[in-house]
Amino acid sequence: MFSPPPETAIPSGPQGDAVRRGEAIFRQTQIYTRRYAGSGLNCTNCHLEGGRKADASPMWAAWVRYPAWRDKNGKINTMEDRIRGCFIYSMNAQASPAGTPPPPGDDIYRDLETYFAWLATGAPTGADMKGRGYPKLAKVEYDPARGAKVFDEQCSSCHGANGQGTPDPRGGYLYPPLWGDRSFNWGAGMAKVANAAGFVKANMPFGMGNSLTDQQAWNVAAFLDSHERPADPRQKGMSVAETRSKFHASGDYYGQTIGGDLLGDGTP
Ligand code: HEC
Ligand code: HEC
Known part of the structure; x- marks a missing residue:
């Protein structure tokens, strides 16, 4: 490596x-x-x-x-x-x-x-280097409800029972928020369950990477990505439903936007 x-x-x-x-x-x-x-x-x-x-x-x-x-x-x-x-x-x-x-x-x-x-000093230009990105886990059927149990037992002590993180009294966070208005938005790479599952598998719980099974990593990633977070900024002028079909059609995104009906036109 x-x-x-x-x-x-x-x-x-x-x-x-x-x-x-x-x-x-x-x-x-x-x-x-x-x-x-x-x-x-x-x-x-x-x-x-x-x-x-x-x-x-x-x-x-x-x-x-x-x-x-x-x-x-x-x-x-x-x-x-x-x-x-x-x-x-x-x-x-x-x-x-x-x-x-x-x-x-x-x-x-x-x-x-x-x-x-x-x-990157000494790294070869253009190389597909081992360790790049997050690991790509083999796809399994995932279930956010089962992820909730993993979250309560293995994540909430740092990230908070409501995923809101643990604020640092000096500003920012000791443990970062996983959803809600202070977290990444719906357009982010981490909002895609496959990315979050690979990240979590290799890196969480913090300091104990690779201790969860792949199934647990998928489930807990689905659980955190199924919560509300800030809107996708590409959504301007589009309903949540349109944004979902245009940018999140892979089915690997939940797209729970804070406020739900952003345009106020009755489209959830
Ligand atoms: C011991 C405390 C601790 C535990 C337990 C823990 N984390 Fe983390 N988590 C962290 C820290 C610290 C960071 C930020 C890493 C850094 O800045 O070096 C982080 C970062 C993250 C991030 C990326 C940043 C963000 O806010 O989205 C995700 C996603 C995440 N953790 C998910 C989980 C999941 C899922 C679990 C349970 C399986 C978990 N964590 C358990 C401490 C913890
Ligand atoms: C909430 C987690 C998160 C935070 C915070 C974050 N990133 Fe990322 N970043 C990602 C994810 C996920 C990817 C991969 C996205 C994908 O493959 O679609 C990524 C990809 C990247 C890449 C490309 C990596 C590659 O191998 O091609 C760069 C460069 C990058 N981020 C820089 C930054 C910088 C600079 C910041 C701070 C200003 C930042 N990121 C903050 C999650 C995050």
Whole structure:
């Protein structure tokens, strides 16, 4: 497995300063990019150990694969586009003070990209590296009701009985929210049950990755994704039902939007 360089190897001078700023944004997104953060999350909550951990969508494996085509927005995505996507959906930028992700070319992207490139020092360009993304679990029939039991026994102690997370008295969260208005929105990758199941299997309960069975991981992922969360920002001008058929037709999304009938036209 590839290992990114140790912190002690960050160079001195302006290049190293940018690496450090990028790492600070990644780990403490709530502090350094508060203006663009609508959810209460930090990048590192889903890309663990500051984007270093294999099977937790590490940034060294991502770096070498862009620019790349994405079906989600039907164009070649640069790394900046991809980061922007996580601001729009996972960070729910629509509810942030700015109401948008960082503007194109912003220093936030420069610093994050400099950090990712440094993490990928020595990694081969274009390689499909072992440990990229979240593991893809074989599909099984899943049941959110059975996931509720896993949640109560193995997750609620940190993430709260209502999935609302455990706030940090100094700001942000000690344990991040899994649903509700402070979590990722319905358009986010984690709202897709297959992604959440792979993430949970490899990484949760925190510090005890790979202790759940695949079936438990699917069930609890379905349970957390079946709760209400902020609307998909692509939903503007469309009913929940239309949005569901346009963007969430795979059946692997629940799409429970806070407020339900967003357009007030009686369409749930
Ligand atoms: C709620 C969890 C969550 C948070 C918070 C989050 N991401 Fe992500 N991120 C994901 C998921 C899930 C994917 C994979 C999505 C997919 O495959 O559709 C992803 C993918 C990515 C990728 C592409 C990875 C690859 O291998 O192609 C990058 C880059 C990325 N995120 C950067 C960020 C940055 C930067 C932040 C903070 C501003 C962030 N993410 C916050 C869940 C999250
Ligand atoms: C010991 C405390 C603890 C337990 C128990 C735990 N988690 Fe987590 N969870 C965390 C922490 C801490 C993070 C953020 C990781 C980081 O920032 O390094 C996290 C992150 C997450 C995330 C991504 C961020 C978000 O808010 O969506 C999901 C999803 C998640 N946990 C689901 C679960 C599930 C499902 C279980 C039970 C199977 C579970 N967790 C059990 C501590 C815990």
